Amino acid sequence: MKMNKRHLFLGVFGLLIILILCGYLYLNQSHRNIKDEEVRYTLTSSELEESFGISGSEMRIVDQVIQTQGRITALDEKTITIDKKIDVSFMEKLPVGLKTGMKATIKGRCVGYDDLLGMVKVDQAILIE
Numbered sequence: 001m002k003m004n005k006r007h008l009f010l011g012v013f014g015l016l017i018i019l020i021l022c023g024y025l026y027l028n029q030s031h032r033n034i035k036d037e038e039v040r041y042t043l044t045s046s047e048l049e050e051s052f053g054i055s056g057s058e059m060r061i062v063d064q065v066i067q068t069q070g071r072i073t074a075l076d077e078k079t080i081t082i083d084k085k086i087d088v089s090f091m092e093k094l095p096v097g098l099k100t101g102m103k104a105t106i107k108g109r110c111v112g113y114d115d116l117l118g119m120v121k122v123d124q125a126i127l128i129e
Helices: 002-027 045-051 057-061
Strands: 041-044 065-075 079-082 086-090 103-114 119-127
Touching (some): 045 065, 045 119, 079 103, 086 103
Parallel strands (some): 086 119
Antiparallel strands (some): 065 103, 079 086, 103 119
């Protein structure tokens, strides 16, 4: 009987160690580098906004690297708004030389549609042109 209790204890202890290790590895995954990832979808600002009105298509775009272009309609410290439809957050400061009214092409991760603001959200963006 002593041997069975010992085996049970070692089995439970081993399983606990494995679960802790799996949890640690899951929580400490490496971060995505959007700059190096390939663009999955290239859409205009209107096409991107319309894709969130089509049932099911938004699920394909969310968390994917996209490329879009349009006119800058608003500037902030780390964000721009493209065609009053897309809110774009950059990883760092805004690239130098951006002005309202300029045409811009960006690459970033599509986060989803913000119902409150009525805009598509893109983060981790970089300026292509």
